[in-house]
Each structure stands twice: as C-alpha cells, then as structure tokens.
Amino acid sequence: MLSFLGTAGLVPSWSGSVVCIGTFDGVHLGHRAVIAEAVAEAESLGKPSVLVTFDRHPAAVLAPDRCPPSLGSLGSNLRRFEELGIAVSLVLPFDEALASQTAEQFWEGVLKGLLRAERLVVGHDFAFGRGRRGTASWLSERVPTTVVPPFETGGARVSSSRIRECVLAGRMEEAAILLGRPYALEGVVVQGERLGRELGYPTANLGLVCNQAVPTDGVYAGLCRTVRGTYAAAVSIGTRSTVGGSRRAIEAYLLDYPGDALYGTAVFLEVARWLRPQETFPDREALKRQMALDVEAVRRGFAR
Numbered sequence: 001m002l003s004f005l006g007t008a009g010l011v012p013s014w015s016g017s018v019v020c021i022g023t024f025d026g027v028h029l030g031h032r033a034v035i036a037e038a039v040a041e042a043e044s045l046g047k048p049s050v051l052v053t054f055d056r057h058p059a060a061v062l063a064p065d066r067c068p069p070s071l072g073s074l075g076s077n078l079r080r081f082e083e084l085g086i087a088v089s090l091v092l093p094f095d096e097a098l099a100s101q102t103a104e105q106f107w108e109g110v111l112k113g114l115l116r117a118e119r120l121v122v123g124h125d126f127a128f129g130r131g132r133r134g135t136a137s138w139l140s141e142r143v144p145t146t147v148v149p150p151f152e153t154g155g156a157r158v159s160s161s162r163i164r165e166c167v168l169a170g171r172m173e174e175a176a177i178l179l180g181r182p183y184a185l186e187g188v189v190v191q192g193e194r195l196g197r198e199l200g201y202p203t204a205n206l207g208l209v210c211n212q213a214v215p216t217d218g219v220y221a222g223l224c225r226t227v228r229g230t231y232a233a234a235v236s237i238g239t240r241s242t243v244g245g246s247r248r249a250i251e252a253y254l255l256d257y258p259g260d261a262l263y264g265t266a267v268f269l270e271v272a273r274w275l276r277p278q279e280t281f282p283d284r285e286a287l288k289r290q291m292a293l294d295v296e297a298v299r300r301g302f303a304r
Contacts, residue, residue: 001082016118018042026071027080030151038121039085054094069213103129182270203251238278
C-alpha cells in the first residue's frame with residue numbers, strides 16, 4: 001500500500017479511482033465492511049482503491065474538550081488498511097483550514113480534482129464539509145455513491161464509541177468481537193521502579209504513544225508482541241497500592257520470556273480477558289502469591 005501524509009507529493013496518473021472516506025478509529029467490523037466494499041468495487045472496475053482519513057479525530061479540532069481517546073494509533077490503522085487490500089491511503093491533517101472547507105470545496109479540490117473519484121463508498125452516517133453538508137445523498141448527485149449499512153452484532157450497531165465503552169469498562173472479550181480482533185495497547189517499554197523484578201516477576205512497563213483508551217484498573221490475560229517474539233502476558237493496570245504506588249501504570253509479565261530487557265523497544269500489548277480487579281494486599285508476600293495465581297490463570301487460558 002502507498003501512503004501519503006497530506007496531498008503534497010501525490011500526483012496520480014490514474015484516470016479514475018474508487019474512494020472511501022472516514023476517521024476509521026480502531027478499524028472495527030463496521031469500518032471493514034466499508035473498506036471491503038471499496039476494494040471490491042475498485043477491483044471490478046480495474047481502478048485503484050483509495051482511502052482518505054485524517055491524522056487525528058476531527059473532535060480534536062472541532063470540540064477538543066469532548067475528544068474521545070483513540071482505539072489505536074494512526075500507524076496501526078494504516079497497517080489494517082493495507083491488510084484489507086487498500087492500494088493508496090491519503091492521510092489529511094485535520095486542522096482549522098480543513099474544518100472550514102465547504103463540502104463543495106473538498107469535493108472539487110480533493111475527491112474529484114486530486115483523486116479523480118469516479119465512485120465513492122461511505123458509511124451510513126457519513127458527512128463531511130462545513131456544517132456536515134456533504135452527506136451521502138449530496139455526493140450521489142455528483143458521483144455514484146455506495147452507502148454501506150450499519151454493521152450489527154447482538155442486535156446493536158458496531159461503533160467506535162461502543163467499543164470504547166467496552167474497553168473502559170474492562171469488557172475486553174466484547175470489545176474483541178466488535179473489533180474482529182483483540183484490543184491492543186501500543187507503546188514503548190519504559191523504565192519502571194523494578195518492583196516486579198524484586199518480587200520475582202519482572203515486567204515490561206508500557207509507555208503509550210498516543211491518547212489511547214486504557215482498560216479499567218485490573219489484572220488481565222493478554223499477549224505481548226515484541227521485537228524478540230510474542231509471549232502470553234499477565235497484564236496489570238493500576239496504581240500498585242500495595243507497594244505504595246500512586247501513578248497509574250501498565251505492566252506486563254511475559255510468560256517464559258528468556259531475553260534481555262526490552263527498554264526502548266516497541267510493543268503491542270493485546271489485552272484479551274479480564275481476570276480480577278486491582279487489590280491492596282497486606283504485604284508483599286501476599287501480593288507475590290496472588291501474582292503466581294494470576295500467571296497460572298494466564299497459562300491455563302492460553303493452553304485451552
């Protein structure tokens with residue numbers, strides 16, 4: 001897949017394309033349906049499939065006090081687009097200038113003028129341009145437009161906000177169903193206070209790389225993808241009150257990890273299943289015994 005940040009440098013020589021547009025936060029099952037339709041229509045026409053998205057959630061500019069945490073980084077979204085067969089991704093910086101454009105300006109300047117869209121594929125609730133005037137019906141007056149209906153599971157629509165609610169409540173298995181994969185936190189391994197090492201369970205402390213939704217405090221079963229392989233993980237999210245912690249931390253004990261410290265490396269931490277809430281233990285020995293039980297619960301779960 002070819003990716004462009006902004007329109008500078010993108011000089012397409014194709015005569016027409018099939019374009020889908022959206023924020024695509026988390027690239028969940030509903031987003032996948034839109035993207036799959038665009039890819040299929042492009043293949044049937046022998047045209048490139050082009051996905052237009054933004055470098056941040058539009059609310060970060062339009063309503064920053066109400067901007068929700070993301071379900072993943074822009075980088076992870078781009079990887080998903082490529083996996084789904086998109087030929088070209090155009091990432092537009094969502095700033096005041098873009099927010100103030102009319103639907104007509106965006107259509108003439110980007111969709112028709114630059115990308116030469118001869119078909120569009122959008123979700124059922126899509127709208128763009130100042131005042132959200134560029135609805136699907138508005139587009140269909142200018143170019144053939146396919147509107148993909150809502151994707152539902154359990155009788156309810158799949159949406160980024162619904163997934164975000166699941167994540168923040170620790171309902172990770174439900175979130176995974178809506179995403180079509182386990183929810184993953186992204187970041188780099190940073191130095192912690194080495195308390196896990198003192199207890200016999202050295203952990204990788206995750207420093208997030210974006211304002212991402214973090215599951216509620218608790219202990220989870222997960223999977224950690226590192227530069228040295230993928231390992232089952234017992235994941236702790238919370239303040240570590242038993243050892244006098246006050247700062248919220250995301251820690252992962254990697255089962256059977258034989259390697260050196262991962263400081264400074266990128267990791268993807270899939271948080272798959274809730275095990276128990278965070279607790280305050282009477283002493284470190286009690287905490288150590290519970291950690292052993294947590295690790296065994298993770299091991300049994302992955303063995304199944």
